[in-house]
Amino acid sequence: MSGEPKRASLLIVGSGPAAIAAAVTFARYADPSEQCLVLDEMSTSGGQIWRSGSTNGLAKYWLDGMSLPNIHRKQGQVLDVLPQKPGVVFQSPNGETQICLGNDLVLATGARERWIPFPGWTLPGVVGMGGLQAMIKTGLCVANKRVVIAGSGPLMYPVARSVQKAKGKLLLLAEQASFAKLANFTAHLPAYPEKAFEALGYLAKLWKVSSPVGTWVQQAGGEGRLEWVQMTNGKKSWRMECDYLATGCHLIPNIDLARMAGCTIEKDRVKVDSLGQTSRSHLYAIGECTGVGGAERAIAQGIVAGLAAAGQRELSHHQSAALPRWERFVQLLDATFSPRSELLDQIREDTIVCRCEDIPHGKIKPMSCWREAKLQTRLGMGPCQGKVCGPAAKALYGFEPDFPRPPFQPLSAQALFQMYQSENQES
Amino acid sequence: MKPGADVLIIGAGIVGVACALECARVGLSTLVVESHMVGGGATGAGMGHLVVMDDSPAQIALTQLSCALWKELQPDLPGSVEYDACGTMWVAADHEEMAEVERKSHIYSNAGIVSEVVTGRKLYEYEPNLRPGLSGGLRVKGDAVIYPPTAAAWLLDQAIHKGSKFQKGQAVREVHEGGIVVFENGDRLCARTVVVATGANATKLVPGIALKPRKGHLIITDRYPGHIRHQLIELGYLKNAHQLTQDTVAFNVQPRRTGQLLIGSSRQYGALDSRIEKSITAKMLERAFWYLPHLKDLLCLRVWTGFRAATPDKVPLIGPAPNPVTGRPMEGVWLATGHEGLGITTSLGTARILADRLVGNTPSIPWEPYEPLRFSLQKGPIP
Ligand SMILES: Cc1cc2nc3c(=O)[nH]c(=O)nc-3n(C[C@H](O)[C@@H](O)[C@H](O)COP(=O)(O)OP(=O)(O)OC[C@H]3O[C@@H](n4cnc5c(N)ncnc54)[C@H](O)[C@@H]3O)c2cc1C
Ligand SMILES: Cc1cc2nc3c(=O)[nH]c(=O)nc-3n(C[C@H](O)[C@H](O)[C@H](O)COP(=O)(O)OP(=O)(O)OC[C@H]3O[C@@H](n4cnc5c(N)ncnc54)[C@H](O)[C@@H]3O)c2cc1C
Numbered sequence: 001m002s003g004e005p006k007r008a009s010l011l012i013v014g015s016g017p018a019a020i021a022a023a024v025t026f027a028r029y030a031d032p033s034e035q036c037l038v039l040d041e042m043s044t045s046g047g048q049i050w051r052s053g054s055t056n057g058l059a060k061y062w063l064d065g066m067s068l069p070n071i072h073r074k075q076g077q078v079l080d081v082l083p084q085k086p087g088v089v090f091q092s093p094n095g096e097t098q099i100c101l102g103n104d105l106v107l108a109t110g111a112r113e114r115w116i117p118f119p120g121w122t123l124p125g126v127v128g129m130g131g132l133q134a135m136i137k138t139g140l141c142v143a144n145k146r147v148v149i150a151g152s153g154p155l156m157y158p159v160a161r162s163v164q165k166a167k168g169k170l171l172l173l174a175e176q177a178s179f180a181k182l183a184n185f186t187a188h189l190p191a192y193p194e195k196a197f198e199a200l201g202y203l204a205k206l207w208k209v210s211s212p213v214g215t216w217v218q219q220a221g222g223e224g225r226l227e228w229v230q231m232t233n234g235k236k237s238w239r240m241e242c243d244y245l246a247t248g249c250h251l252i253p254n255i256d257l258a259r260m261a262g263c264t265i266e267k268d269r270v271k272v273d274s275l276g277q278t279s280r281s282h283l284y285a286i287g288e289c290t291g292v293g294g295a296e297r298a299i300a301q302g303i304v305a306g307l308a309a310a311g312q313r314e315l316s317h318h319q320s321a322a323l324p325r326w327e328r329f330v331q332l333l334d335a336t337f338s339p340r341s342e343l344l345d346q347i348r349e350d351t352i353v354c355r356c357e358d359i360p361h362g363k364i365k366p367m368s369c370w371r372e373a374k375l376q377t378r379l380g381m382g383p384c385q386g387k388v389c390g391p392a393a394k395a396l397y398g399f400e401p402d403f404p405r406p407p408f409q410p411l412s413a414q415a416l417f418q419m420y421q422s423e424n425q426e427s
Numbered sequence: 428m429k430p431g432a433d434v435l436i437i438g439a440g441i442v443g444v445a446c447a448l449e450c451a452r453v454g455l456s457t458l459v460v461e462s463h464m465v466g467g468g469a470t471g472a473g474m475g476h477l478v479v480m481d482d483s484p485a486q487i488a489l490t491q492l493s494c495a496l497w498k499e500l501q502p503d504l505p506g507s508v509e510y511d512a513c514g515t516m517w518v519a520a521d522h523e524e525m526a527e528v529e530r531k532s533h534i535y536s537n538a539g540i541v542s543e544v545v546t547g548r549k550l551y552e553y554e555p556n557l558r559p560g561l562s563g564g565l566r567v568k569g570d571a572v573i574y575p576p577t578a579a580a581w582l583l584d585q586a587i588h589k590g591s592k593f594q595k596g597q598a599v600r601e602v603h604e605g606g607i608v609v610f611e612n613g614d615r616l617c618a619r620t621v622v623v624a625t626g627a628n629a630t631k632l633v634p635g636i637a638l639k640p641r642k643g644h645l646i647i648t649d650r651y652p653g654h655i656r657h658q659l660i661e662l663g664y665l666k667n668a669h670q671l672t673q674d675t676v677a678f679n680v681q682p683r684r685t686g687q688l689l690i691g692s693s694r695q696y697g698a699l700d701s702r703i704e705k706s707i708t709a710k711m712l713e714r715a716f717w718y719l720p721h722l723k724d725l726l727c728l729r730v731w732t733g734f735r736a737a738t739p740d741k742v743p744l745i746g747p748a749p750n751p752v753t754g755r756p757m758e759g760v761w762l763a764t765g766h767e768g769l770g771i772t773t774s775l776g777t778a779r780i781l782a783d784r785l786v787g788n789t790p791s792i793p794w795e796p797y798e799p800l801r802f803s804l805q806k807g808p809i810p
Contacts, residue, residue, distance in 0.1 A: 368464060369464070371464070371467060371471075372464040372467065375464075375466060375467060375471045375576035376466075376507075376576060376577060376580055381728070381729070382728070383649060383726075383728060385728060385729060405703065405730070406730075407727055407728070407729070407730075410649055410726035410727065410728055411726060411727055412723065412724055412725065412726055412727070413646070413648070413690075413712055413715075413716070413722050413723050413724070413725055413726075413727050414716075414723035414724065416646070416708075416712065416727050416730075417709055417712040417713065417716070417723075420705040420706070420708045420709035420712070421705075421709045423705050424705040424706045424709060427705075
């Protein structure tokens with residue numbers, strides 16, 4: 001453990017658009033003597049969306065702001081949120097753990113992909129959409145490889161562009177949401193011109209790709225590796241040979257730290273007031289952990305929280321007028337891209353639900369709740385501790401997963417020891 | 428009210444379901460009622476070490492009988508119970524503890540239990556990851572490890588197969604003389620004998636019994652097959668476990684069939700919520716690191732707590748319950764609880780004694796040491 005706690009006026013967990021907007025706004029509006037500390041696992045700022053190479057003007061504006069002198073960034077993992085005061089236990093990549101304290105703490109922990117298991121989803125070659133994007137970025141060669149993208153939500157389009165740019169053969173871009181739902185979504189889009197423009201931008205680049213709606217993966221197959229996918233639109237099914245299938249059913253807020261911290265959760269999102277304040281004082285939540293609504297909303301929330309933390313209450317209130325519109329957008333996204341019931345019905349007895357422990361649907365089906373399934377079948381007991389299978393089990397069986405607690409990721413016994421010890425000293 | 432069954436067992440922890448199977452086996456009509464799920468209480472939190480313990484003659488007798496019963500069942504146990512005859516290695520850190528090894532081996536051999544005194548290099552042949560410089564240990568080959576929640580589910584299945592009934596979803600609110608139980612929703616049932624097998628919760632239904640919850644912490648790692656081969660326990664464990672008032676930690680690490688390591692153990696009185704306690708967990712890890720230095724690098728997945736139901740003499744309560752007011756036996760109400768850190772092991776012995784006594788057979792070991800009235804009779808009526 002490295003000695004004294006690290007102190008800052010504002011402590012931010014995450015460095016995606018929401019976190020960056022909060023940090024930069026705080027740095028501009030707070031007294032210059034006040035410091036902001038940003039903690040993120042990744043080596044570079046930008047979060048899910050900006051890290052993967054999107055360098056539009058908006059991204060550049062905010063990313064440049066991160067070099068302001070009173071913003072400090074540390075790479076590493078947040079292991080726990082302190083129960084009594086705004087602070088966290090933090091572990092650097094070299095294994096050192098440290099307490100970080102702030103006058104205010106902002107959680108901007110983003111979202112993760114939702115998987116609904118289907119027969120064959122565990123075959124090598126079947127990847128998450130964010131996963132494929134990250135793999136391409138870190139050197140996976142998809143040039144001339146046949147790629148099918150099938151899932152749900154706006155995330156599919158940037159992923160499709162990444163595949164195109166990397167010269168992959170994009171065979172299909174299939175959205176599971178129905179035509180009626182998408183028509184309703186499109187009808188509302190003019191109220192979000194920034195989103196409408198973004199959509200048009202993708203359309204201009206992707207118009208040649210076959211992009212059916214109301215279409216989803218029924219099954220993936222192959223000998224030891226993905227060789228084909230079976231698609232369906234409910235009326236007919238067909239097989240396509242391919243090398244990669246990128247899939248995922250929209251996103252779900254990552255609320256583990258907030259729940260652990262004791263913040264009120266509503267409908268699987270962190271509940272916040274108009275300034276981004278959670279139910280716990282001096283603790284804010286912004287961005288996708290409060291609902292999946294895209295980068296523009298995350299930035300708007302970041303500005304509001306950054307101003308509030310800088311003591312600019314009036315400005316903050318003023319800026320918060322922009323948020324209700326985005327709240328409606330979150331609801332629109334949720335309603336449009338929620339999984340259709342067919343996705344839940346096509347699972348088979350032998351379809352794996354928990355990938356860490358290899359637990360098939362047939363074993364879990366008779367269980368009455370998450371805890372019983374966990375104790376009797378080992379569902380969710382592996383390294384991911386239910387991060388992947390938890391949302392799937394909720395969709396499939398209505399199980400409410402465990403209350404999260406550290407370790408949130410597999411953690412060496414030494415680091416766990418240090419975490420407990422430093423928290424013990426701090427309290 | 429007319430009895431609806433010979434035996435009504437409250438609680439589907441490992442003790443309750445073991446009792447159900449034994450009662451059904453001797454021909455009693457049996458009903459198990461459970462508020463939540465089978466094996467979801469202490470049974471879903473404990474280590475599952477099947478171990479002969481030599482704390483007192485009564486403890487040796489019960490653990491030895493129970494381990495023998497587990498061995499009998501073993502061929503029938505499904506794979507999900509993860510039975511693993513890994514044995515126990517009691518680790519002696521120094522010469523003083525080596526003397527304890529000799530004493531312990533003597534007690535075991537008098538009881539007819541095979542053990543092996545291990546010294547010097549031999550210890551590291553068995554357990555290469557132990558820290559250098561330890562004196563030796565006592566290896567008890569017959570001990571084993573199981574996964575308790577699925578063992579409980581299997582025992583319940585066997586009981587149901589033999590005619591026992593199972594009902595879940597309603598908690599019992601009260602238990603009355605005459606074998607009457609009242610559920611949270613007001614429903615009532617009556618049986619010739621009601622067996623309270625609700626673990627550390629038993630004082631809620633039968634106030635005043637000599638039972639206290641004793642909290643324990645456990646940590647599970649990712650899979651590292653072969654890192655250790657026996658359940659490893661420090662000999663200082665006995666000194667620690669004896670402490671009835673202080674919070675204690677001891678080195679107690681278990682190899683699971685999955686290749687995982689289960690790291691224990693702590694004992695606390697007076698801690699009533701299931702929160703992870705940072706100082707205790709840190710101490711427990713520190714102790715484990717001292718014995719197994721490479722443990723530091725292994726990845727941990729989850730930490731949890733559980734409650735043991737502890738009695739003053741560390742021997743369970745099996746038999747008629749004392750009336751909270753008079754201290755005299757309650758008519759038609761029995762206890763099967765108080766198994767502290769040994770209930771997975773002693774569930775089977777407990778069930779055998781209970782069923783034998785209910786039908787008037789003489790149990791194969793003396794039953795008097797487990798008689799719940801031993802405390803109330805000494806003290807007189809409980810105020
Ligand atoms: C031998 C063995 C091996 C295991 N291996 C693994 C493994 O590999 N991976 C793994 O993840 N787990 C493992 N477990 C642990 C297992 O997940 C749980 O069995 C353990 O009991 C802790 O419970 P929990 O963490 O699931 O739930 P907890 O969060 O501890 O909660 C347990 C229950 O208690 C309730 N509860 C919590 N707090 C309170 C309160 N204050 N008041 C009232 N009720 C409360 C909850 O609602 C829940 O129903 C293993 C367990 C055993 C026995
Ligand atoms: C950390 C730890 C480590 C341990 N390690 C070991 C070990 O290595 N070896 C070993 O042999 N033992 C071990 N034990 C001890 C063992 O786990 C317990 O002794 C055993 O599980 C007790 O079982 P039980 O059936 O009495 O209680 P429980 O498993 O707690 O079962 C009681 C049941 O009653 C139900 N219930 C409670 N109240 C009501 C009500 N009012 N109405 C209806 N139902 C109710 C509960 O839901 C529960 O299912 C350990 C315990 C702990 C905590």
